[in-house]
Amino acid sequence: MKKVIFVSVSPLTSNLQRFLRLPSLASKGFPFEYWDLSDVFFKKLKLTKQVQADYVREFDSLAEFETAVSQTDLGSTFFDLQFAAEFRYRRVFFLIKKYGCRQIYFSCDYPSPTPKTFKKFLLHLKSPKRLLSGFFERLLLFIYHKKGAFKSPELVFAMGPSSVCYSGEKTKVIKINFMDYDDFLNSQNKTSDFDGRQYCVFLDQGLAGHPDQPTRGVKGVSSDIYFGTMNRFFDLIEKKCNTNVVIALSPKAQYKQNFFGGRECHKDKTNELVKNALFVISHASLSMDYAVVYNKPVLFVYESEIIKYCRHPFAQTIEYMKCFARELHMPVINIGHVSSDDQIVLPKVNGQVYNNYKYKYMTWPETENTPSDSIILQTLQNAV
Numbered sequence: 455m456k457k458v459i460f461v462s463v464s465p466l467t468s469n470l471q472r473f474l475r476l477p478s479l480a481s482k483g484f485p486f487e488y489w490d491l492s493d494v495f496f497k498k499l500k501l502t503k504q505v506q507a508d509y510v511r512e513f514d515s516l517a518e519f520e521t522a523v524s525q526t527d528l529g530s531t532f533f534d535l536q537f538a539a540e541f542r543y544r545r546v547f548f549l550i551k552k553y554g555c556r557q558i559y560f561s562c563d564y565p566s567p568t569p570k571t572f573k574k575f576l577l578h579l580k581s582p583k584r585l586l587s588g589f590f591e592r593l594l595l596f597i598y599h600k601k602g603a604f605k606s607p608e609l610v611f612a613m614g615p616s617s618v619c620y621s622g623e624k625t626k627v628i629k630i631n632f633m634d635y636d637d638f639l640n641s642q643n644k645t646s647d648f649d650g651r652q653y654c655v656f657l658d659q660g661l662a663g664h665p666d667q668p669t670r671g672v673k674g675v676s677s678d679i680y681f682g683t684m685n686r687f688f689d690l691i692e693k694k695c696n697t698n699v700v701i702a703l704s705p706k707a708q709y710k711q712n713f714f715g716g717r718e719c720h721k722d723k724t725n726e727l728v729k730n731a732l733f734v735i736s737h738a739s740l741s742m743d744y745a746v747v748y749n750k751p752v753l754f755v756y757e758s759e760i761i762k763y764c765r766h767p768f769a770q771t772i773e774y775m776k777c778f779a780r781e782l783h784m785p786v787i788n789i790g791h792v793s794s795d796d797q798i799v800l801p802k803v804n805g806q807v808y809n810n811y812k813y814k815y816m817t818w819p820e821t822e823n824t825p826s827d828s829i830i831l832q833t834l835q836n837a838v
Contacts, residue, residue, distance in 0.1 A: 455530065456834055457485040458558070462536040463495050463543065466510055468503040469705070470536075473562040473633055476509075478827040484834065487511055491519060495542065502706050520549050532558045532608075532837070539604050547604050557607035561617040609837065611830060614815050628833050629818040630826035637725045638747040639825050648723075648730040653700045654691065655731040656684075657724065657739035660704035661760065661771070662713070677713065683757040685715040687789040688735075694795035695732065702727045702741065733800060738774035743816055746782070746808050751801045754779045754786045783807050 460474055466488050471477065479486050490512045492499045513519045523533075533555045537543055550557065606625050612618045613632040631639070662677040688699040701719040703709070712719060720727060728734060728744035733751040736742045737760065745752050754775045779786045783804050792798065813819065821829065 455485065456837055457487075457527075457531045458534060458834065459487045459489055459526070459531060460534045460536055460560075461489045461491065461546070463491050464499060464537075465490055465492050465501055466505045466507070467501050468505055470562060471505050474534075474536075474560055475827055475830055479831070480509075482827075482831055484831060489513060489519070489522070491516075491546065494519070516545055516549070519546070523549060523553050523555065526555075528553060528555055532556050532834070534558050534560055534607075536560070536562060551605045555605075557605055558609040558611070559607040560611045561613055609833065611826075611833075613826075614813070614817055616815050628829065629821050630829050631818075631821055631824075632743065632816040634725070634741065634743045635747060635812075635816045635822075636826050638744065639823070641725055641729070646726040646730065648726050651730060653698045653731060654695065654733050654735060655700050655702050655727045656688070656714075656735040657702050657728075657737075657741050658704045658707060659737050659739050659771070660707040661737065679758065680760075681713045681715075683790060687755065687757075687792060688715065688717065690792060690795045690798060691735070694798050695800070697732060699735070700727060700731070704739075736775075736778075738771045738778060742778060746811050746816065749803050749805065749808060751803055752778075752782060752784045753798075753801070754784060755789045756786070757788065757790045781807075781811050 458479070462470070464470075476486065476488070486509060488507070488510045490510060493512060493514050494516055511522070513522070533550055535546065535550065535557065539547055608624065609626050609628055610618065611628045611630050613630055613635075617632075618627055662680050691699055699714075699717055701714050701717055702724040703719050703721040705722060707721065724741045725744055728741070728750060729748050731750060733753065734742065734745040735753045735755060736745070737754070737756060742752060744750075756772055756775060760771055776786055778784070784801050785799070787798075812822075
């Protein structure tokens with residue numbers, strides 16, 4: 455029987471577990487493991503919502519990893535390397551090729567518009583040593599690729615055309631849906647506590663105190679200023695539309711109290727909340743995809759604290775927001791300049807524009823009515 459070993463340089467999180475469809479594979483009895491190399495490259499790396507499970511195996515060295523690979527039934531095992539072919543990871547790729555391991559790849563990056571920005575480039579310019587080092591690393595990677603040091607996967611599970619990241623002659627693209635789109639499919643005939651209610655929804659990103667910000671060296675926004683501005687805007691929205699703003703909390707939010715003016719807040723209910731909402735308010739939340747599949751208008755908003763936050767090269771909230779807005783033909787509003795509900799104009803959805811986005815980033819015409827779990831399981835079981 456076939457088996458899949460997912461190899462990663464980070465601990466398994468609940469989000470990655472969901473993206474890799476591990477609960478589905480487990481429920482169907484398909485054998486798999488998750489090999490964690492984070493201690494090899496990043497000592498004591500800790501992420502929020504880490505998953506502890508019997509199928510997770512941790513490694514302290516590449517020697518230990520090589521021994522494990524050599525002891526695997528390579529004829530019936532697929533390896534999925536869940537990280538890019540960067541210079542620092544080259545030895546892992548070399549080992550996989552050395553032992554002739556069969557490779558597949560589950561595309562787990564969020565399929566979304568990517569901003570073109572010089573911010574990161576300017577960061578490297580401030581450090582000539584880093585810039586020079588990066589140049590030589592890319593040069594060596596180019597040489598390695600030309601010499602065939604990196605093996606292309608046999609199968610790539612791609613969540614829409616934008617997720618096709620391998621194009622080798624022997625690579626077969628398996629068309630699947632983005633996870634949020636599968637959630638949309640699976641909830642079509644289900645009832646919800648929000649059915650029949652009138653409200654709009656804000657997609658929280660946890661910008662004030664997001665637990666991953668310190669690991670990236672990014673200082674969060676000021677809670678007092680941020681929540682003060684957001685709540686004033688929500689007041690105007692509620693006055694304008696005669697409805698309530700309900701908060702879809704970020705899954706990683708760790709608020710110790712209700713900072714949203716006592717408004718109704720829910721965690722892990724984003725799909726249901728967007729499905730029944732009149733419209734959506736967002737910064738650059740990737741859950742905005744639910745607005746696309748349910749054809750909801752989106753107000754992309756920012757304020758002064760987000761502008762300060764985005765001065766950091768790795769904080770690109772506004773850039774992503776503008777990308778989303780451009781793709782969907784929706785407005786971007788600096789709510790710090792909004793003092794009256796008369797200044798708020800609710801946009802209308804262009805169905806063709808939303809469909810273009812859906813088929814570019816979320817699904818394929820061939821799979822839009824088929825949940826991905828069945829496609830994945832059948833493909834793996836039938837792989838020769």
